[in-house]
Amino acid sequence: MPAVAMEDDIRRTRFDAHVAGEGKVEPQDWMPEGYRKTLIRQISQHAHSEIIGMQPEGNWITRAPSLRRKCILIAKVQDEAGHGLYLYSSAETLGVSRQQMEADLLSGKAKYSSIFNYPTLTWADIGAIGWLVDGAAITNQIPLCRCSYGPYARAMVRICKEESFHQRQGFELMMALSKGSPEQRRMAQDALNRWWWPSVAMFGPPDSDSIHGSQNAAWKIKRFSNDELRQRFIDMTVKQAEALGLTIPDPDLKFNTESGHWEIGEIDWDDFWKVVKGDGPCNRQRMAHRKKAHDDGAWVREAALAHAAKARARTEKKVA
């Protein structure tokens, strides 16, 4: 074996043992290329989801029904921007540039969570997103706070703290509607009907079809399988729907007294893959909007750099 390959082998063995023993990995440490690539893919995809996720909710800021709800929604959308930024910075510690990540998003090379390709048709959708989508996101994200990669884990701790406000405001919004007029109740139920299945599908394909499973588990990037996390979300949400007096849109939903878990009907994976591959109701709109925002902001980014250069030149002249 060539010396370099042998050295890598030794490092790899040491790395695997370190991670297996719950050791953390920091940016300057040696890591296998696969570990680095997986994390760049996952963290940047997560960051893109936060940024694209601002759109369906931003859509309702001007139409929020009260000043209180408007303040809440603005704060929430601002948080999503913040979450995107924490995540982009943590991906950058792995050696990928912000520009590269942006370019990959805009070219369609990088993905973002499919959930944001569904439209927000009524005000109740804002409640359903907070309650269901953020509820699902938290279920997914809490275990990531213990991810082996330090910068990602630290970003997730911050994000999880903030997400709990997102979920609670969504539930509170749904509660206000479900306790309101018959029309408001219908609106809440309709939003649940439309967001339930996409939220359940957010956890990704069933474990039997999942491609990234075992290696990511060994690297302590993913600690629970898609199906395990999905089950957690279902058990928690069925009870919450009951408290709201709303009905989960699944005739096959039943409680298994033996396992103590709620069982759901068949998920429409064809629809899921259709949306992932770009043919959801809003894929094109989301990308067009992001691209326009990026292009429209180009002169601001350039002007800021030009201003900084000028100001620096002025100070240098003064010093000289």
Next chain:
Amino acid sequence: MQTERDWPLYEVFIRSRQGLSHVHAGSLHAADDRMAVENARDVYTRRGEGLSIWVVRSDRITASAPDDKGALFDPADSKVYRHPTFYDVPDDVECL
């Protein structure tokens, strides 16, 4: 698309309370120092996490190399006499 220049990267340190030191919070891009402070305020202190912000351009930081970890830090491991627990003293003598 790659022709645009990236804004420089800054590291952000936040003092959460008087009496505590600044702690690394994360990083961000900004065109200049002032914008870095303003962005740090928006990105890292939306919920009263801080009373004071330090920013420094990431390329101005000098760090120890990961490969030097052994040479730098291992020698301390063998110097147990630097810790108070190393010393045997009688239990009934106070204030030691």
